[in-house]
Amino acid sequence: MRTTPPSPGLAPFVKQWAVLLTSHRKDGSGVGTPVNIVVEGDHAYFRTPANAWKTGRLRDDPTVEIAPCTARGAPTGPEVHAHARLLDHGGPEDRHAASLLRRKYPVTHGVLAPLAHRVMGTPTLHYELRVREEQAEREVRED
Numbered sequence: 001m002r003t004t005p006p007s008p009g010l011a012p013f014v015k016q017w018a019v020l021l022t023s024h025r026k027d028g029s030g031v032g033t034p035v036n037i038v039v040e041g042d043h044a045y046f047r048t049p050a051n052a053w054k055t056g057r058l059r060d061d062p063t064v065e066i067a068p069c070t071a072r073g074a075p076t077g078p079e080v081h082a083h084a085r086l087l088d089h090g091g092p093e094d095r096h097a098a099s100l101l102r103r104k105y106p107v108t109h110g111v112l113a114p115l116a117h118r119v120m121g122t123p124t125l126h127y128e129l130r131v132r133e134e135q136a137e138r139e140v141r142e143d
Contacts, residue, residue, distance in 0.1 A: 004041035009080050009131030012068060014039045020069035021046065022079070023057040030065070031057065034073040036108060037066070037129065038100040044129040045087075045097035047113060051122040058084050058127065066129065081132045089123060097126040 006014050013019055019037050022030040033054055035046040044066075048054060058064070067079035087094040101109040117124045 006039045007042040007131060009082075010039045010042070010044055010129075012077060012080075013037060013044060013066065016068045018069050018071050018073075019046075019066045020073050020075050020079075021054070022065040022067075023054050023084075024061045024063065025057060026060060032073055032075075034069055034071060036101065036105050038097075038104045040100060042130065045100060045126055046129065047098070047101055047109065047124050047126045049117045049120055049122045050125050051120065055125060058086070063132075064129070082129045083132055085128045085130070087126045087128060089125065093128070094126050097128070098124070101126075 018034045020032045021035045022032045037044045037046045062084045064084050065079040067075045068077035069075050
């Protein structure tokens with residue numbers, strides 16, 4: 001299986017265990033949440049339970065920032081501006097994202113997250129992250 005090399009904007013996140021995903025309230029203030037992501041080419045995926053507060057914030061404003069962080073959410077590097085897109089639940093892209101997350105995080109996303117979501121009685125949602133174009137162009141020029 002050939003993998004596509006990551007885009008320059010997402011390259012720092014390939015081996016990162018957690019990233020701080022900052023979504024925005026209606027008043028514009030940011031709320032950071034550590035999430036696991038998996039990078040594939042020019043995009044990345046993460047998952048969350050459907051009843052998480054961030055799903056409402058992402059529905060209202062899909063503009064986010066991601067930054068490398070510790071498991072507890074302390075940032076360890078610069079943030080990157082991105083756009084989050086909800087994947088169709090149960091669709092091929094949704095299943096692909098789940099498979100990639102299970103492969104990178106076999107215990108967390110192969111067992112624990114699906115079990116926790118089942119116990120909570122809520123579906124698992126997968127999102128795609130893409131670095132915003134103007135930031136990607138700036139990073140290419142800086143190289």
